[in-house]
Amino acid sequence: MKFEMNFQDKAFLKLAAKVASSQATAEEQLDLEKLLHDHPRYEPEFLQLKQELRQDHKASLWLSALRVMLKTADPKEIKNIAALKQADPEQWREYQDAKEFTEALASREESVKTMKIQAMPDHVRKELLARLKASREHRNSLRADSR
């Protein structure tokens, strides 16, 4: 193919992507370490790739939580999520948060229907009204300034 990346860069990317997404074997892990040692210019590239994949993975976790609840996640996805508990507790925690948050959204209507109305404490009421007044005055002064 014309304009292709050079062979070594390509090999680095393939290896780095595997390691960064925890899909590499121990041997591949060692190969990458050697490559990084021999070619320090790859070090920042690897860190950036790792960060980008992690960001995307985190975003996907929230979607996975929704898919699991909506029963559209495939078995492989479910297996990957279950594996996080041991492999990456931080991401597992994030997945749990996503799941609980979604469950909470789904329970709103029922909870609001059955909850007891509690009077807002006076000090809270006063504080909120003061804030309301302040933000109204702020809005009015902005309007006056723009005239």
Add this chain to the structure above:
Amino acid sequence: MNVRLLKQGDEQEWHESFDLLWSIALSAAGRFLYIPPFSQQAREDVALQVMKEFVRLGINRCLDDDPESCGRWIWMRTSSRAIDFRRPRIVRRDGNQIELEDRVEMELEAHIEPVRISLEYLLDETIACLRLRRGRFSLLEEGILREILISGKLEREFAEEHGIPLGTVGRLVIQVKMKLRRFMRDEW
């Protein structure tokens, strides 16, 4: 509850709505901060923080023709805040970093009741909440969430069906994923 009057800062309307909104915030906080060490005070602190935000900016995100959107905003915001509040935190003690124990987390998980609702309702409610956050959640994004990200339709099929360039669909898929994460985490 008249959303338009609330937006205009009508004190009488706020007075009449306060108890209901406060109860919704407390109820959502209670879902996550139910057992010790979280006290009634912790639940009230979270609820108060959310009510302050609601007065300042949340009310402006609510829909004039949907009074329920106020309760929805408060419910999701309190849930997000409460999760953040009880997430194991690193506390500094004598210069050392100590992680708050996971025990509380496990007990809380055990406490929460399983949800018994329809899956359609769950997705509808999630989308209704996404529409209340800063930045629009467009109809096209909703389509991408429902059809590609949840139901598994191929990006190419979706692009052809709706006459949208494949590159645009690909970009929006990433955008929707990011919006979903930012919305659910405490990043508003």
